[in-house]
Amino acid sequence: MLRQRALLVLLLVLAGCSPTAVDNSAGGDSSKANPALWPKAESPAALTSKETEAAIDLLLEKMTLEQKVGQLIQADISSIKPSDLQQYPLGSILAGGNSGPYGNERASAAKWAELVGEFREVSRNSGAGIPILFGVDAVHGHSNLPGATIFPHNIGLGAANDPVMIRRIGEATAAEISGSGIEWTFAPTLAVPQDLRWGRSYEGYAADPTLVAKYATAMTLGLQGKLESGKVLDAKKVAATAKHFLADGGTADGRDQGDARISEKELIEKHAQGYPAAIDAGALSVMVSFSSWNGAKHHGNKSLVTDVLKGRMGFAGLVVGDWNGHGQVPGCSAGACPDAINAGLDLFMAPDSWKKVYDSTLAAARDGTIAAARIDDAVRRILRVKFKLGLMGDTLTQRGDPALIGTADHLELAREAVAKSLVLLKNNDGVLPIRKGANVLIAGPGADNMAMQAGGWTISWQGTDTKPEDFPNGQTIGRAISDAVRTSGGIATISADGRFEAKPEVAVVVVGERPYAEFEGDAPDLAYRTSPADEELIARLKSQGIRVVVVFLSGRPMFTGKLINQADAFVAAWLPGTQGNG
Numbered sequence: 001m002l003r004q005r006a007l008l009v010l011l012l013v014l015a016g017c018s019p020t021a022v023d024n025s026a027g028g029d030s031s032k033a034n035p036a037l038w039p040k041a042e043s044p045a046a047l048t049s050k051e052t053e054a055a056i057d058l059l060l061e062k063m064t065l066e067q068k069v070g071q072l073i074q075a076d077i078s079s080i081k082p083s084d085l086q087q088y089p090l091g092s093i094l095a096g097g098n099s100g101p102y103g104n105e106r107a108s109a110a111k112w113a114e115l116v117g118e119f120r121e122v123s124r125n126s127g128a129g130i131p132i133l134f135g136v137d138a139v140h141g142h143s144n145l146p147g148a149t150i151f152p153h154n155i156g157l158g159a160a161n162d163p164v165m166i167r168r169i170g171e172a173t174a175a176e177i178s179g180s181g182i183e184w185t186f187a188p189t190l191a192v193p194q195d196l197r198w199g200r201s202y203e204g205y206a207a208d209p210t211l212v213a214k215y216a217t218a219m220t221l222g223l224q225g226k227l228e229s230g231k232v233l234d235a236k237k238v239a240a241t242a243k244h245f246l247a248d249g250g251t252a253d254g255r256d257q258g259d260a261r262i263s264e265k266e267l268i269e270k271h272a273q274g275y276p277a278a279i280d281a282g283a284l285s286v287m288v289s290f291s292s293w294n295g296a297k298h299h300g301n302k303s304l305v306t307d308v309l310k311g312r313m314g315f316a317g318l319v320v321g322d323w324n325g326h327g328q329v330p331g332c333s334a335g336a337c338p339d340a341i342n343a344g345l346d347l348f349m350a351p352d353s354w355k356k357v358y359d360s361t362l363a364a365a366r367d368g369t370i371a372a373a374r375i376d377d378a379v380r381r382i383l384r385v386k387f388k389l390g391l392m393g394d395t396l397t398q399r400g401d402p403a404l405i406g407t408a409d410h411l412e413l414a415r416e417a418v419a420k421s422l423v424l425l426k427n428n429d430g431v432l433p434i435r436k437g438a439n440v441l442i443a444g445p446g447a448d449n450m451a452m453q454a455g456g457w458t459i460s461w462q463g464t465d466t467k468p469e470d471f472p473n474g475q476t477i478g479r480a481i482s483d484a485v486r487t488s489g490g491i492a493t494i495s496a497d498g499r500f501e502a503k504p505e506v507a508v509v510v511v512g513e514r515p516y517a518e519f520e521g522d523a524p525d526l527a528y529r530t531s532p533a534d535e536e537l538i539a540r541l542k543s544q545g546i547r548v549v550v551v552f553l554s555g556r557p558m559f560t561g562k563l564i565n566q567a568d569a570f571v572a573a574w575l576p577g578t579q580g581n582g
């Protein structure tokens with residue numbers, strides 16, 4: 001597939017139309033969107049109600065400017081404590097990739113619920129009494145939480161091509177997020193990765209916009225349920241976030257947070273298709289991408305965030321920024337960016353910059369740099385989400401039932417997802433399936449390595465420092481195969497460097513990429529460089545007449561060259577998560 005892509009790109013260049021051609025035919029500003037060209041969509045009317053809007057009207061009348069501006073700011077738990085909310089009436093709190101309750105990334109669900117409760121309590125009993133909204137990156141299951149069900153990353157789910165299963169995964173993930181007392185996840189990612197050198201390729205479902213759109217609907221409905229008029233979300237449901245708006249997967253050379261130098265036509269046809277689907281399905285939030293379009297940072301592009309997303313696509317929920325992403329807008333800093341609010345951002349993700357953002361935004365509101373109507377519209381959108389989540393009024397929806405986490409049916413679903421995500425690329429002489437009773441060796445660096453099979457965004461941001469005890473419900477690939485072989489009367493040996501006593505008839509060699517997240521995964525090319533040790537291991541096994549099955553763990557398709565040629569069978573397993581049983 002990739003070889004064809006390379007050939008296609010070559011042909012395009014020879015034909016004089018470089019794949020990154022910018023369409024200036026309109027002669028206008030190539031970063032100003034023309035909403036009439038974009039697909040129409042509409043948040044369901046059930047996202048709000050007359051009663052909710054009336055209640056928000058009353059709140060807006062009562063709130064001070066300080067309280068309104070506070071609503072527009074989100075801080076990270078590593079930089080704020082609950083009592084700070086008495087002085088700074090912030091609207092939202094997040095736990096970013098490397099943050100955990102009370103400084104512990106391995107905190108239990110009960111500890112997460114306790115922390116959220118503390119922030120909620122202070123916010124409800126101070127200022128305008130508006131509770132904070134708490135968000136987290138549960139991007140392949142509730143992947144911050146030891147014991148949670150960790151599903152394959154999105155690239156594997158895309159390979160499964162099963163939208164019904166995606167909705168079930170959304171339901172299970174929402175239940176586990178709710179089980180830890182949290183009501184908002186920054187998922188699904190609707191990127192359509194074009195250049196797989198991008199370190200976040202695995203967070204995209206597919207390079208095919210049609211599949212991404214189908215999955216956007218399925219995951220949004222799985223996480224939130226179908227919005228119902230006059231009803232708050234079920235306690236086991238959470239707010240979804242369609243992210244990162246947009247063309248995060250379309251940047252030149254696949255550079256994370258880079259620039260998508262493409263025509264508006266390509267921007268629409270390739271990168272926008274997931275958003276109408278998610279919006280029509282009722283997505284309560286959209287996150288703006290760090291990246292830019294033809295040189296203009298999205299966090300400052302009003303034609304996209306307001307005219308297209310809120311106008312043409314009728315999005316009625318809240319638009320949240322990415323991690324100090326507003327600071328990348330020319331003339332802005334992490335501590336100050338009225339331009340982002342004027343472009344249509346509603347909620348600054350200001351993890352450690354929230355105090356400065358509060359002061360600068362308050363000043364901008366006071367001197368009219370940000371119009372009162374814009375402030376009120378942003379507050380309204382944020383309050384709509386809080387009402388829909390059952391956070392407002394006296395009857396706060398109770399989340400925090402740890403029994404919802406790591407249940408047998410969720411684990412079974414994850415195992416099904418793993419099995420459906422695997423891509424068999426080679427199987428000479430039917431070496432697979434391995435016969436019952438066989439003597440099997442499981443070798444290679446990934447044989448018994450949960451970090452390699454789970455990838456980034458697992459317990460920690462990069463997923464590189466995890467330990468076996470972080471995954472009480474998981475099995476490595478080696479453990480799982482070994483159990484299966486032994487149960488069938490065979491002999492199994494797990495040995496990363498391929499040592500064995502009785503000669504095996506088949507060796508499963510698990511190799512691949514080490515975990516990474518975001519720009520840490522950006523690569524100069526797609527060549528997989530098998531380590532000399534792995535090459536030698538495979539050659540040694542082959543020289544003894546042992547047939548070799550390679551299981552390849554990666555966040556993206558790669559050129560595996562000699563490795564796939566040496567193998568008798570080859571399985572692309574992507575990043576399957578904790579259920580090695582699959």
Ligand code: GLC
Pocket residue numbers: 095096097137186243322323
């Ligand atoms: C990160 C990511 C975004 C994530 C956010 C909060 O930088 O770009 O996907 O939701 O910050 O962790």
